[in-house]
Amino acid sequence: MSKICKYCNRPLSEAQYKTVNGIQYKSCPRCSEANGIYHVYHIYPQLFGTTPARATSNHPEGPQSYCVPCRNPSNKPSGGITCNNL
DSSP states (O other), rough: OOOOTTTTSSTSSOOEEEEETTEEEOHHHHHHHHHHHSOEEETTTTOOOOOOOGOSSSOTOOOOOOOOGSSSSSSOOOOOGGGGGO
């Protein structure tokens, strides 16, 4: 069972999207689960990348699930902004 974010009450394993002051953010499930308390957000799409192979009707740009550093399994999850600070 996935842990729940203490701020927004959604599973840490599920990516969330937010726009703040015109800047779009996406949470990284791996960074969030490593944090264990809050979703961890990065600027989207710059720190995630996109691919047509992941396109959906909700996200036609095809966002990658994990941030760029987390897509390499040997990397540790990186910084970012937690849900409660965004």
